[in-house]
Amino acid sequence: QKEVEQNSGPLSVPEGAIASLNCTYSDRGSQSFFWYRQYSGKSPELIMSIYSNGDKEDGRFTAQLNKASQYVSLLIRDSQPSDSATYLCAVNEEYGNKLVFGAGTILRVKS
Amino acid sequence: DAMVIQNPRYQVTQFGKPVTLSCSQTLNHNVMYWYQQKSSQAPKLLFHYYDKDFNNEADTPDNFQSRRPNTSFCFLDIRSPGLGDAAMYLCATSRGGTGGSEQYFGPGTRLTVT
Numbered sequence: 001q002k003e004v005e006q007n008s009g010p011l012s013v014p015e016g017a018i019a020s021l022n023c024t025y026s027d028r029g030s031q032s033f034f035w036y037r038q039y040s041g042k043s044p045e046l047i048m049s050i051y052s053n054g055d056k057e058d059g060r061f062t063a064q065l066n067k068a069s070q071y072v073s074l075l076i077r078d079s080q081p082s083d084s085a086t087y088l089c090a091v092n093e094e095y096g097n098k099l100v101f102g103a104g105t106i107l108r109v110k111s
Numbered sequence: 112d113a114m115v116i117q118n119p120r121y122q123v124t125q126f127g128k129p130v131t132l133s134c135s136q137t138l139n140h141n142v143m144y145w146y147q148q149k150s151s152q153a154p155k156l157l158f159h160y161y162d163k164d165f166n167n168e169a170d171t172p173d174n175f176q177s178r179r180p181n182t183s184f185c186f187l188d189i190r191s192p193g194l195g196d197a198a199m200y201l202c203a204t205s206r207g208g209t210g211g212s213e214q215y216f217g218p219g220t221r222l223t224v225t
Contacts, residue, residue, distance in 0.1 A: 032212045043201055043216040044154065051210075088153065092212040097142050097161060097205060099214055101153040 002027045004091050006102035015111045019076040021087050023102055026070070029094025033065055035074045036088040038104065044088055048074060079109045114138070115217035117202050123223045124192050132187040132220045134202030142207040143185040144214065145177060148199045160185060161207055189222075197224045 003026045013019045021035075032051055036044035050056045050063040050072070062075040072091070076083055086104040093100060116135045124130040134143065142161050146154035158167045160179045174196070176188040189196055199221050203214040 032210075034213065036216075041221075043199075043219040046213060046215060049213055090214075096166075097159065097207045097212060098144075098156060099212065103151075103153045 002091075002093060002100050004089055004100050004102035006087075006089050006105045008103060009106040010108050011105055012108045012110060013079050015079060015081060015109055017079050017109075019079045019083065019107055019109070021074040021076075021089075021105050021107065023072045023074075023089030023091075024070055025072070025089075025091045025100070027091065027094055027100070028067075028070065030091045031094070032092040033063070033072045034090040034099065035061075035063060035072075036090060036101075037083075038086045038088055040085075076107075079107075081109050081111045083107060084109050115202060115204055115215055117200075117217035117220050119220060120218060121221050121223075123225060124189075125225055126193065127191045130189050130192055130222070132189075132200050132202075132222070134185045134187075134217055135183050136202075136204045136217075137183070138204055138215065139182065140204035140206050140215075141182075141211075142205045143179060144203040144205075145175075145185070145187045146201040146203065147196075148201055148219075154201055157187070192222070192224045194224050197222055 035048040038044045048063040060077045064073045088104045089102040090099040144159040145157045148154045179185045202217040205214045
């Protein structure tokens with residue numbers, strides 16, 4: 001059973017702080033890793049993808065990947081109240097065209 | 112803008128009354144997916160099409176069917192909705208193949224069963 005694990009939260013951070021979201025996965029053959037943001041009642045929105053070990057930065061977002069530890073993280077710098085949402089980690093299956101999603105971490109940014 | 116469109120955005124149906132949800136895409140992606148998402152849960156994949164090839168998840172109830180008449184459109188049919196089928200239904204697309212696993216979601220259809 002391929003699994004993606006996330007802490008459900010809620011993770012509460014003050015405005016302007018760094019939010020750190022973590023994810024572990026079970027399928028060692030996975031090659032593609034994604035973070036989606038989902039506001040309440042809305043659909044998931046792709047915000048970051050990462051394929052190689054190390055860091056990938058895009059604006060206030062940094063994704064980090066460590067395949068040896070089967071660990072993916074998302075850092076949000078200068079957190080804003082508008083970042084308050086559920087963040088879903090998704091990992092591709094080694095074969096085929098499917099993603100396995102974690103249940104998501106609720107982030108709350110307090111002003 | 113290239114996008115994934117779902118209609119209707121909100122659907123109310125009666126217990127046991129068939130319902131069809133639609134999805135269209137202008138991304139020209141090969142793969143189209145249908146997910147069911149209930150509150151505070153991860154999206155649950157129901158099935159997906161790679162071009163015309165249909166791939167059903169083992170735990171998808173027979174009550175759920177899908178059609179993909181062409182590259183742009185995909186439909187989800189719920190033959191006899193039960194109260195437990197009330198959920199958000201999400202359509203997503205991807206290019207597929209090596210390096211094409213990013214999925215892009217439509218806005219979803221919120222299904223209520225009365």
